[in-house]
Amino acid sequence: MKIFILAIFFSVNAFADTYKLDSRNGEMSGLAIGKPSLMKIKIEGPGPSGVLTENQNAVSGFLTLNLKDLKTGIDLRDRHMKEKYLEIGKFPEAQLHLMNLKIIDSNVEQIFTGNLVLKGESKPVSGTYKLNDGKLLAKFTFSIKDYPIATPKYLGIEVTDKVEIEINSKITRE
Amino acid sequence: MKTLLLVLLLSLKAQAYPEMIKHGYQSCTACHFSPSGGGILNQYGKMISKELLPTMNIYREDTDEEEKWFHIAGKTRHLQLNQDNDIIKNKMFIPMQLDLEAAVVIKNWVVTTTAGLYKPRGKSESESEPISRRHYVMYKGENNWNVRAGRFYPMFGILTPDHSKIIKKSIGFDQGQETYNLEASYFMDSYEFFLTAITGRAMQQDIYSAEGYTASISKNFGDRYKVGLHNMGIKDRTIERRTTSLSGSLGITEKLHILSENTRIISEAGISKTSTWATNQVASFEVYKGIIPYVGYEFERSVSKKTLNRYAGITLFPINHFEFKFEFQKREYIRPSKMDETMSLFQVYAYF
Numbered sequence: 171m172k173i174f175i176l177a178i179f180f181s182v183n184a185f186a187d188t189y190k191l192d193s194r195n196g197e198m199s200g201l202a203i204g205k206p207s208l209m210k211i212k213i214e215g216p217g218p219s220g221v222l223t224e225n226q227n228a229v230s231g232f233l234t235l236n237l238k239d240l241k242t243g244i245d246l247r248d249r250h251m252k253e254k255y256l257e258i259g260k261f262p263e264a265q266l267h268l269m270n271l272k273i274i275d276s277n278v279e280q281i282f283t284g285n286l287v288l289k290g291e292s293k294p295v296s297g298t299y300k301l302n303d304g305k306l307l308a309k310f311t312f313s314i315k316d317y318p319i320a321t322p323k324y325l326g327i328e329v330t331d332k333v334e335i336e337i338n339s340k341i342t343r344e
Numbered sequence: 345m346k347t348l349l350l351v352l353l354l355s356l357k358a359q360a361y362p363e364m365i366k367h368g369y370q371s372c373t374a375c376h377f378s379p380s381g382g383g384i385l386n387q388y389g390k391m392i393s394k395e396l397l398p399t400m401n402i403y404r405e406d407t408d409e410e411e412k413w414f415h416i417a418g419k420t421r422h423l424q425l426n427q428d429n430d431i432i433k434n435k436m437f438i439p440m441q442l443d444l445e446a447a448v449v450i451k452n453w454v455v456t457t458t459a460g461l462y463k464p465r466g467k468s469e470s471e472s473e474p475i476s477r478r479h480y481v482m483y484k485g486e487n488n489w490n491v492r493a494g495r496f497y498p499m500f501g502i503l504t505p506d507h508s509k510i511i512k513k514s515i516g517f518d519q520g521q522e523t524y525n526l527e528a529s530y531f532m533d534s535y536e537f538f539l540t541a542i543t544g545r546a547m548q549q550d551i552y553s554a555e556g557y558t559a560s561i562s563k564n565f566g567d568r569y570k571v572g573l574h575n576m577g578i579k580d581r582t583i584e585r586r587t588t589s590l591s592g593s594l595g596i597t598e599k600l601h602i603l604s605e606n607t608r609i610i611s612e613a614g615i616s617k618t619s620t621w622a623t624n625q626v627a628s629f630e631v632y633k634g635i636i637p638y639v640g641y642e643f644e645r646s647v648s649k650k651t652l653n654r655y656a657g658i659t660l661f662p663i664n665h666f667e668f669k670f671e672f673q674k675r676e677y678i679r680p681s682k683m684d685e686t687m688s689l690f691q692v693y694a695y696f
Contacts (some may be wrong), residue, residue, distance in 0.1 A: 181630070203533065204374065205488070206373065206376075206484075206531070207369075207371045207372075207373040207374035207531075208370065208371050208488070208531055208532075208533055209368055209369050209370065209371065209374045209562075210368040210370060210564075210567035211368060212368055212567055243367055243368070244367070244392065244395050244396060245395060246391065246395050262690050296519075306556075323393060324388065324391075325386070325387040325388040325411060326386065326387065326388055326411050327374060327388050342421065
């Protein structure tokens with residue numbers, strides 16, 4: 171009986187759809203504000219990679235973002251961001267855990283909730299996403315203070331708490 | 345061929361780089377003490393200028409990240425002036441400026457002053473007089489507002505240092521035309537507000553009394569666009585002028601920048617009323633870090649005056665804190681008398 175149940179379980183998963191994101195086929199951008207001058211700090215890098223699995227019309231899984239590839243346009247700022255604040259030597263990746271997404275390729279904006287893991291700390295985040303012609307556009311905001319990251323500041327300029335993230339990535343069904 | 349090799353940047357206005365908007369710096373206050381830009385750089389500005397501007401960053405100091413209370417900067421500018429047209433044949437090298445500027449920061453207070461020499465027109469170098477072209481006291485509020493009082497150019501349009509441009513002369517921002525002002529500024533996420541009371545001209549008071557105001561509002565779009573609407577009313581001894589300007593600093597890409605100034609000036613002297621349009625459009629493209637060619641077009645037009653100026657040039661930042669600028673201008677004076685003129689200019693600008 172147990173063997174029969176296991177066989178059914180594995181057969182179901184064997185036919186489950188998976189959705190794959192490849193960092194080479196996408197891009198990520200972030201926007202942070204520096205005060206008091208209200209400067210816009212744009213963070214750019216390759217998109218996330220990962221596999222999402224569909225189960226009963228809901229998709230779950232996690233996406234991984236390689237932090238060492240992020241750039242802000244200024245070498246010194248990149249160095250501070252990666253070494254001092256994100257400590258990419260110890261924490262080279264961020265992960266976005268997603269549960270129960272509806273994958274509808276209709277260019278209709280939908281809401282997602284998930285968990286963002288940064289510097290080993292997992293905190294809930296929510297945002298929007300839409301899928302159009304095999305391209306995923308997702309946006310969410312996270313708070314720096316939710317993570318063990320000191321407030322980034324340098325010579326009188328301090329980065330505000332909220333960071334907006336946007337992901338543009340090709341998503342392939344397999 | 346009429347050739348006028350002319351470097352007219354006699355203005356001792358502070359250097360300002362609206363092109364920094366390409367890198368997300370929509371507000372001047374990130375790098376300058378002055379809310380309207382130009383002048384002595386703050387500590388962050390000094391670091392960022394080394395990172396972003398020069399082709400070769402010859403020294404990379406990573407500071408201790410503590411803000412200093414005392415800042416000092418030096419500025420030297422030289423130009424080659426060669427004139428050759430039907431009226432004037434002239435070649436000269438002019439040491440324009442050797443100024444020191446200091447800033448003291450104590451908590452929320454900033455005091456700055458420049459010190460240098462000024463050669464009045466028509467006088468020799470030996471008759472130069474000591475001058476502080478710009479000085480002010482400023483209080484920086486906690487929530488992105490500032491109040492400052494002193495001598496400086498009031499906020500109007502985009503405060504680039506090119507006073508040789510027709511548009512700068514049109515609005516009265518020529519050499520030595522700084523005014524005494526009381527200015528309030530307020531910065532929001534997407535907006536900047538400036539209100540300035542102008543209480544008098546610092547120099548040439550026998551010609552200009554200059555009392556009035558400027559009001560300016562700018563809005564940031566995206567992370568690389570800024571559009572401003574500016575109004576200025578100035579009453580001199582015999583002329584009253586109301587000036588309105590629409591300006592744009594547009595970082596189209598991280599390499600391409602467009603600067604646009606469009607101004608209307610209404611001058612009233614007694615029963616005489618004159619309307620003048622002046623516009624300046626310049627596009628620059630950073631072909632390589634620190635190598636920025638540009639092209640521009642400007643004109644000034646009123647009933648009695650019409651001038652066109654097409655220009656092209658290149659700005660070079662070869663190493664930290666050195667700027668070289670070469671510019672060629674082709675001017676066409678149509679009114680009151682017709683004359684064509686070509687100019688080229690060369691400017692060296694260094695600061696520390």
